[in-house]
Amino acid sequence: MSEPTNGAAARAYQALRESEELHRLTLSNISDAVFLTDDEGAFTFICPNVDIIFGYGPDEVQAMGRISRLLGENLFDRAELAARREIRNIERDVVSKSGEHRALLIHLKQVSIQTSTVLYSCRDVTERKHAEDELRATRLDLVHASRLALLGELMASIAHEINQPLTAILANASAGLMHLERPTGSDGQEILREILSDVHERARLAGDTIARLRALAGKRPLERQTLNVNEVVTDILRFVGGDARRRGVVLRTDMRPTLPTISADRVSLQQVLLNLVLNGMDAMDYLEPADRQLVIRTHHTDDTVEIAVVDRGHGIPSDLLPRLFDAFFTTKRDGLGLGLPIARSIVEAHGGRIWAEDLGGGGASFRLHLPIQ
Numbered sequence: 001m002s003e004p005t006n007g008a009a010a011r012a013y014q015a016l017r018e019s020e021e022l023h024r025l026t027l028s029n030i031s032d033a034v035f036l037t038d039d040e041g042a043f044t045f046i047c048p049n050v051d052i053i054f055g056y057g058p059d060e061v062q063a064m065g066r067i068s069r070l071l072g073e074n075l076f077d078r079a080e081l082a083a084r085r086e087i088r089n090i091e092r093d094v095v096s097k098s099g100e101h102r103a104l105l106i107h108l109k110q111v112s113i114q115t116s117t118v119l120y121s122c123r124d125v126t127e128r129k130h131a132e133d134e135l136r137a138t139r140l141d142l143v144h145a146s147r148l149a150l151l152g153e154l155m156a157s158i159a160h161e162i163n164q165p166l167t168a169i170l171a172n173a174s175a176g177l178m179h180l181e182r183p184t185g186s187d188g189q190e191i192l193r194e195i196l197s198d199v200h201e202r203a204r205l206a207g208d209t210i211a212r213l214r215a216l217a218g219k220r221p222l223e224r225q226t227l228n229v230n231e232v233v234t235d236i237l238r239f240v241g242g243d244a245r246r247r248g249v250v251l252r253t254d255m256r257p258t259l260p261t262i263s264a265d266r267v268s269l270q271q272v273l274l275n276l277v278l279n280g281m282d283a284m285d286y287l288e289p290a291d292r293q294l295v296i297r298t299h300h301t302d303d304t305v306e307i308a309v310v311d312r313g314h315g316i317p318s319d320l321l322p323r324l325f326d327a328f329f330t331t332k333r334d335g336l337g338l339g340l341p342i343a344r345s346i347v348e349a350h351g352g353r354i355w356a357e358d359l360g361g362g363g364a365s366f367r368l369h370l371p372i373q
Contacts, residue, residue, distance in 0.1 A: 032123050036116035041066040044116040053104070053124045055097030067120065070094070076108055081118070085110045103129040172199045224263045226373060229298050229305050230255045232266060236273045237296075240281075248289035249281050254297040260372040262305055264350050269370075272343040272354075276309040276366045279339070283313025283364065304352070304369040316358040324356050 033053045036045035042065060046058045054061070054070065064070060071094060076087055090106040103126045109119040176195045237251055244251050277294065284292040297308040316324065325344045347354040347368050354368040 032121050035067055035120040035122075036111070036113065037067050037118050037120070038115050039117050041068055041118075043067060044114070053096070053102060053122060054094070055100075060097075071104070071106065071120075071122070075106070081108060081110055102126050169199050169203060172196075223265050223267075225266060226261045227264050227266055227269070228261055229259055229269075229307060229370070230257075232269050232273065233296050233298060233307070235266075236270055236277060239270075239274060240277055243278075244281065244294075247281055247285070247292070249284060249292040249294055251277075252293060252295045254295060256299040259298060259300055259305055262350075262370045263373045264370060265346075268346045269350075272346050272368065273307065273309070275339045275343050279366075280309055280311035280313065280364075283311050286314070287312065300372065301369075303372055305372060306367060306369050308365055308367045310359070310363060310365045312363040315361045316356060316364045318358065321356060321358065325354075 031049075031052060032047075033050050034045075034047040035043060035050075038044055043062055046061050048058055050061050051057050056070075061070060068075070071092055075092065076090060081087055087108040090108065092104045092106055094102050094104055096102055102124055105123045105125045107121045107123075109121075111117060111119045172195045176192055176199075233253065233255060237253070241251070273296075277296070280294045281292075284294070291312055293312050295308075295310045297306075297310065299306055325340045344354050347370070350370055352368055352370040354366065357365045357367065359365060
């Protein structure tokens with residue numbers, strides 16, 4: 001009976017060795033780095049391919065003693081791990097042996113393997129991070145290009161808006177100089193006071209217009225702040241007022257007086273609305289001046305604030321609706337097809353959504369929902 005027993009033991013031992021070899025080969029050929037530690041964070045197992053990510057050999061890592069020397073302190077909360085038994089997608093930046101910064105995605109799992117209690121799986125996502133950064137920069141460049149294109153369309157209107165206060169300033173300055181050449185009594189001083197007050201106000205208006213222009217043209221990331229949507233709409237109406245008058249478009253508003261605030265980037269939201277308003281005015285160029293009317297509405301639901309830009313143009317054919325927000329798709333002769341895709345990316349970056357509706361050939365409505373703060 002001993003020979004069969006010995007044979008079975010030998011086969012079991014061989015199977016164990018083959019299993020260990022399989023695990024060793026597997027761990028040696030995967031790109032992730034795997035570790036086991038005890039409750040104190042001391043290494044109990046180090047994968048043989050640790051040098052791929054960290055540049056250190058297994059012996060060098062073992063000499064560090066604790067995993068905090070490799071991944072940094074305060075990686076996770078032990079009470080949270082005990083409650084959840086697994087924590088995923090911890091992001092951590094580390095420095096390799098060569099001094100190169102690496103971005104890691106770390107998964108933790110509670111285990112009980114002899115003295116080992118925590119399993120660490122580290123994935124190098126540095127290249128993905130770089131790709132995401134490049135994509136983010138590309139999107140920012142596209143947003144900037146879109147803003148500049150919008151500004152090009154608005155230059156005539158902006159020049160008009162700035163020229164008005166500058167003309168008034170010049171006229172007031174000339175009048176003031178004339179009064180200074182005459183004997184001045186109390187009446188003359190009052191007139192000069194009125195002239196200087198008007199100059200001050202006109203200069204402030206011109207400065208505000210230039211400030212809005214510079215903010216819109218600036219290349220910048222999202223800077224969220226607490227906003228009242230009605231105030232943003234009012235800003236846009238100031239921006240396009242001169243252009244609307246020149247094109248014979250009547251701008252109307254239907255705004256809910258009391259709206260919940262949202263957390264959004266003011267300039268980016270201005271860009272979205274500016275694009276929609278200009279598109280709406282373009283859609284009515286063929287109409288008689290008496291029919292050119294654009295309405296901006298605001299209201300809210302339980303969890304969103306809605307903005308709607310409604311024109312009386314030719315509407316949107318049903319076959320074009322699904323493509324409106326596709327990059328480089330445009331119905332304008334000189335359009336780039338980037339305005340609406342960028343508007344959608346901005347709205348979605350704020351956790352909202354934007355869509356278009358045809359009003360039965362009697363115009364179109366562009367609506368966007370933004371989450372309440």
